[in-house]
Amino acid sequence: MHELSMANAMVKTVLDVAEKNNATEILEVTIEVGQLTMLNPEQLKFLLDVLVENTLLEGSKINIEEVPVEIDCKTCNYEGLPNMDGSDHYLAIVRCPECGGRNLEITAGRECNVKTIKIEQEDDADASGSE
Amino acid sequence: MHKIADIEIQHDIMVANKKLARRNQKIFDKANTFSIDVLGAIGSGKTSLIETLIQKMDYKIGVIAGDVISKFDAGRIERYNVPVVGLNTGKECHLDAHLVEHALPDLPLKDIDLLFIENVGNLICPVDFDLGSHIRMVVISVTEGDDTAEKHPLIFKDADLVIINKVDIADAVGADSDKMVADVKEINPDINVIKSSLKTGEGLDEIISAIDGFIKDR
Numbered sequence: 001m002h003e004l005s006m007a008n009a010m011v012k013t014v015l016d017v018a019e020k021n022n023a024t025e026i027l028e029v030t031i032e033v034g035q036l037t038m039l040n041p042e043q044l045k046f047l048l049d050v051l052v053e054n055t056l057l058e059g060s061k062i063n064i065e066e067v068p069v070e071i072d073c074k075t076c077n078y079e080g081l082p083n084m085d086g087s088d089h090y091l092a093i094v095r096c097p098e099c100g101g102r103n104l105e106i107t108a109g110r111e112c113n114v115k116t117i118k119i120e121q122e123d124d125a126d127a128s129g130s131e
Numbered sequence: 132m133h134k135i136a137d138i139e140i141q142h143d144i145m146v147a148n149k150k151l152a153r154r155n156q157k158i159f160d161k162a163n164t165f166s167i168d169v170l171g172a173i174g175s176g177k178t179s180l181i182e183t184l185i186q187k188m189d190y191k192i193g194v195i196a197g198d199v200i201s202k203f204d205a206g207r208i209e210r211y212n213v214p215v216v217g218l219n220t221g222k223e224c225h226l227d228a229h230l231v232e233h234a235l236p237d238l239p240l241k242d243i244d245l246l247f248i249e250n251v252g253n254l255i256c257p258v259d260f261d262l263g264s265h266i267r268m269v270v271i272s273v274t275e276g277d278d279t280a281e282k283h284p285l286i287f288k289d290a291d292l293v294i295i296n297k298v299d300i301a302d303a304v305g306a307d308s309d310k311m312v313a314d315v316k317e318i319n320p321d322i323n324v325i326k327s328s329l330k331t332g333e334g335l336d337e338i339i340s341a342i343d344g345f346i347k348d349r
């Protein structure tokens with residue numbers, strides 16, 4: 001899979017934002033990964049730990065939050081989790097657990113989102129520098 | 132003095148890719164180029180199908196060869212005297228909108244009505260990355276096993292046209308091509324699934340008219 005290129009993109013995003021906000025230290029990073037992305041959180045974590053060496057991110061706490069799959073049924077308007085108790089959870093995205101309809105939109109579970117960071121900055125730094 | 136700040140970033144890499152993809156599509160639209168992202172497993176017949184369509188279709192065709200060893204695929208396409216760009220994806224497991232954007236300046240889009248973008252041979256990784264193409268055509272073949280569709284539902288859910296190729300050797304490999312069609316329909320009930328053989332020519336007319344149809348009601 002493409003954990004490495006995703007991890008690289010995440011590190012770059014975080015470092016860019018940290019720099020723009022005059023961070024002296026990055027304490028924490030929270031990343032959301034959708035369950036349908038096929039990104040393996042363990043592997044992502046490992047790669048992030050390697051990639052952050054000698055950057056401002058070294059030693060930061062990295063939280064990876066898995067985002068469950070949600071569907072929106074166009075037939076019965078069911079919104080929520082698909083039926084994931086079957087053995088093959090990927091096929092569950094295909095049928096609505098309420099009406100069995102197959103006209104579904106996947107509304108969550110495909111994200112790969114750098115959500116928030118907690119940084120330490122100089123007191124007089126301009127925190128609005130991110131935009 | 133130091134202070135602690137929580138900063139909302141909310142930078143989704145998938146969303147960022149989608150934005151780039153939309154930009155690519157605008158470039159295609161401006162040049163009046165219809166583009167097709169061609170996905171499928173390694174060796175399913177993506178390049179062969181593109182080669183055949185170049186010969187059979189009446190459009191001015193161009194190709195972005197994006198599979199891992201794109202040099203070879205690009206070389207095959209060049210023989211038909213159509214514009215082709217080989218993308219050096221290196222170890223990438225999928226194309227993304229950014230890679231495609233880089234290929235665009237090397238293509239005479241104004242002279243291309245129909246652009247095929249051959250993606251990396253992989254049924255999983257390319258799924259999440261829109262390239263900006265107008266449609267996605269997934270090419271699988273009976274040699275990958277007739278459980279291919281049920282094992283990879285997402286790629287079929289996001290597809291616009293599905294080709295089940297190499298039906299000429301279905302019996303030899305013990306694959307049930309009707310099951311493959313049924314599986315794809317189970318995942319995506321309204322999609323057009325075409326069985327084809329590039330050896331016998333079966334299904335080609337159907338593929339051509341399906342693509343024609345997409346171009347007409349673009």
Ligand SMILES: Nc1nc2c(ncn2[C@@H]2O[C@H](COP(=O)(O)OP(=O)(O)O)[C@@H](O)[C@H]2O)c(=O)[nH]1
Nearest residue numbers: 173174175176177178179296297300328329330
């Ligand atoms: N028997 C048979 N072989 C095919 C068919 N289509 C492609 N092939 C062969 O499958 C191999 C891989 O095809 P290629 O187009 O390179 O696959 P790609 O990796 O998806 O681009 C080549 O040797 C083709 O000649 C088909 O319909 N029937």
Ligand SMILES: [Mg+2]
Nearest residue numbers: 177178198204
């Ligand atoms: Mg090829």
Ligand SMILES: [Zn+2]
Nearest residue numbers: 073076096099
């Ligand atoms: Zn429903």
